[in-house]
Amino acid sequence: MRRDLIAAKECSIARAIAAIGDPWSLLLIREAHGGETRFAGFKKTMGAQPSVVSDRLKRLVDIGVLERHEYSSHPPRFEYRLTTMGDDLFPVLIALNTWGDAYLSGDAGPPLVYRHDRCGHAADATVVCGHCRAELAPGDVTAEPGPGSAKGVDE
Amino acid sequence: MRRDLIAAKECSIARAIAAIGDPWSLLLIREAHGGETRFAGFKKTMGAQPSVVSDRLKRLVDIGVLERHEYSSHPPRFEYRLTTMGDDLFPVLIALNTWGDAYLSGDAGPPLVYRHDRCGHAADATVVCGHCRAELAPGDVTAEPGPGSAKGVDE
Numbered sequence: 537m538r539r540d541l542i543a544a545k546e547c548s549i550a551r552a553i554a555a556i557g558d559p560w561s562l563l564l565i566r567e568a569h570g571g572e573t574r575f576a577g578f579k580k581t582m583g584a585q586p587s588v589v590s591d592r593l594k595r596l597v598d599i600g601v602l603e604r605h606e607y608s609s610h611p612p613r614f615e616y617r618l619t620t621m622g623d624d625l626f627p628v629l630i631a632l633n634t635w636g637d638a639y640l641s642g643d644a645g646p647p648l649v650y651r652h653d654r655c656g657h658a659a660d661a662t663v664v665c666g667h668c669r670a671e672l673a674p675g676d677v678t679a680e681p682g683p684g685s686a687k688g689v690d691e
Numbered sequence: 692m693r694r695d696l697i698a699a700k701e702c703s704i705a706r707a708i709a710a711i712g713d714p715w716s717l718l719l720i721r722e723a724h725g726g727e728t729r730f731a732g733f734k735k736t737m738g739a740q741p742s743v744v745s746d747r748l749k750r751l752v753d754i755g756v757l758e759r760h761e762y763s764s765h766p767p768r769f770e771y772r773l774t775t776m777g778d779d780l781f782p783v784l785i786a787l788n789t790w791g792d793a794y795l796s797g798d799a800g801p802p803l804v805y806r807h808d809r810c811g812h813a814a815d816a817t818v819v820c821g822h823c824r825a826e827l828a829p830g831d832v833t834a835e836p837g838p839g840s841a842k843g844v845d846e
Contacts, residue, residue, distance in 0.1 A: 546802040548791025549784055553717045555795060557787070562708045569829060600794070618829075621794050626829040627786040627818040629704055632712070635783060636703025637837075639755070639776050640710060645838030647701040652832055655823035659832050662824075663782040665807040666815030669824070674724060674773075674781040677807055677814050682792075683800030 546685055555599055556625065560584060562632075564592045565625050568602065573615040601625065630661040701840055710754055711780065715739060717787075719747045720780050723757065728770040756780065785816040 543554035698709035792801040
């Protein structure tokens with residue numbers, strides 16, 4: 537996977553991919569957003585080998601997406617809770633969900649509907665510009681060097 | 692990776708992860724959104740082995756994210772263009788970018804800024820409810836069986 541090479545790119549998309557863009561990490565983050573907190577639960581809902589679950593839990597704790605809490609001391613048992621950094625992956629999940637609904641549901645339609653509790657309608661998640669609130673489509677944005685760019689600093 | 696098991700879940704997020712949720716597929720989709728269309732270009736910008744690039748290009752064509760076009764017949768040469776299905780992965784990329792900007796940029800700040808051409812401000816992509824346009828946060832939505840759910844059909 538060469539996470540190091542991907543992460544070294546001057547691009548937050550590449551860095552995010554290197555951090556959490558593998559199937560088991562993404563699936564684990566999905567389960568955590570669904571309320572799962574415990575090793576046995578992740579193992580069951582993900583259908584993954586224990587070693588895979590341990591590896592991804594450790595990695596996500598190291599990155600800062602999850603926090604490990606001891607919930608029983610005799611014997612020691614731990615649960616894994618999303619941090620704010622983990623909560624903030626919600627837009628990634630909802631964007632994957634919208635795309636999967638549109639293209640991977642077949643004739644039957646979406647397997648799940650996410651209802652927006654506040655307005656009562658299906659959420660139909662949409663990405664908008666945070667400034668003008670217009671919907672963002674490919675071609676609507678132009679990449680420029682930012683403050684963290686080697687080039688940007690001198691320009 | 693057991694894509695088959697992940698894809699079988701009754702969840703569009705899991706299906707999307709199984710389809711395109713691996714580092715090289717995601718990175719290739721990023722490059723395609725950046726305008727790359729040719730094998731040699733993908734190989735160079737991704738820093739991946741030729742076999743990895745071939746495998747992911749074929750897979751993304753099979754899924755329907757890319758279309759393969761012959762642009763030269765002597766010798767035969769091909770380019771790969773995003774389909775509408777591929778264009779519609781833009782919200783996933785922009786959501787990864789927002790998260791990477793926030794958490795993986797360090798003190799320097801984001802390496803790139805995506806300017807919204809229409810309003811002229813940094814896009815600061817935000818996920819909103821398509822109905823009421825309120826910003827969506829974790830806990831704001833409730834999953835219900837949809838039309839494509841085995842349970843949903845009888846309920």
